[in-house]
Amino acid sequence: AKESFIRKAGEPLRVWAHRGGSSAAPENTAASDEVARRARAEWIENDVQPTKDGVPVILHDTTVDRTTDGTGAVRNLTLAQVATLDAGSWFAPAYTGQRVPTLAQQLDGLRTRGGNLLLEVKGAHTQDSVARIVQEIRDRGMASRVFVQSFEPQHLRWMRELAPELPLGLLRSTLDADPVAIAKDLGLSAYNPSDGAFQTRPGIVADLHAAGVAVNVWTVDDAGRWNGLEKAGVDGVITNRPAELYGWNTAF
Numbered sequence: 001a002k003e004s005f006i007r008k009a010g011e012p013l014r015v016w017a018h019r020g021g022s023s024a025a026p027e028n029t030a031a032s033d034e035v036a037r038r039a040r041a042e043w044i045e046n047d048v049q050p051t052k053d054g055v056p057v058i059l060h061d062t063t064v065d066r067t068t069d070g071t072g073a074v075r076n077l078t079l080a081q082v083a084t085l086d087a088g089s090w091f092a093p094a095y096t097g098q099r100v101p102t103l104a105q106q107l108d109g110l111r112t113r114g115g116n117l118l119l120e121v122k123g124a125h126t127q128d129s130v131a132r133i134v135q136e137i138r139d140r141g142m143a144s145r146v147f148v149q150s151f152e153p154q155h156l157r158w159m160r161e162l163a164p165e166l167p168l169g170l171l172r173s174t175l176d177a178d179p180v181a182i183a184k185d186l187g188l189s190a191y192n193p194s195d196g197a198f199q200t201r202p203g204i205v206a207d208l209h210a211a212g213v214a215v216n217v218w219t220v221d222d223a224g225r226w227n228g229l230e231k232a233g234v235d236g237v238i239t240n241r242p243a244e245l246y247g248w249n250t251a252f
């Protein structure tokens with residue numbers, strides 16, 4: 001059986017650092033990883049998309065425009081082109097020279113320095129691009145330290161077929177009529193709603209827990225709200241502010 005991601009009584013919320021420590025450093029870069037690591041966040045969330053030549057890279061938007069000094073859709077750029085981009089100066093001059101990491105570099109960094117990866121399969125993927133992600137994880141022996149999430153059920157179906165050992169989470173910005181049914185269908189370890197969606201039906205926690213499925217809520221940057229979610233029984237929060245919020249909860 002796969003590891004359960006349901007929080008045990010007395011345990012603190014699990015913290016997943018959204019795009020790294022992205023309130024303090026440019027998202028999805030080595031710099032934001034470092035912030036998350038210093039905050040003792042055990043999990044870093046990154047988004048992964050393929051380049052034109054099929055290399056999985058860590059980028060949130062479908063284009064490089066917002067978070068680099070380049071322009072264009074990542075699927076139309078080769079790795080060689082993406083590798084020249086500056087992914088830090090948009091955030092602050094001190095971060096000039098940060099790069100768009102490849103998934104391989106990201107996994108190598110985590111393997112060397114510690115930590116785990118919540119990997120969001122983002123944007124347009126094919127079964128082949130999902131297979132490439134699986135290969136890079138397995139080549140590095142990192143399967144036990146990666147959790148995969150996606151808004152797209154098809155991405156999770158491919159992932160389950162290709163890598164049954166990886167735990168899966170379904171992202172949702174509105175709740176499904178029957179979250180337990182979809183969780184069972186996809187073989188989910190977690191159901192991950194936005195906070196807005198979660199508030200429409202907090203009772204999903206009990207239903208999903210009864211089915212062995214954890215609930216992680218995103219993106220929560222307010223300490224008071226963490227407290228409320230802990231009381232509501234959720235298992236984890238995906239946050240931009242792991243550094244500030246870890247300090248809030250003395251259990252950490």
Ligand code: G3P
Nearest residue numbers: 018045047120171218238
């Ligand atoms: O992990 C939750 C969150 O990452 C989903 O939304 O847009 O930040 O990828 P987004």
Ligand code: CA
Nearest residue numbers: 045046047120
């Ligand atoms: Ca994401």
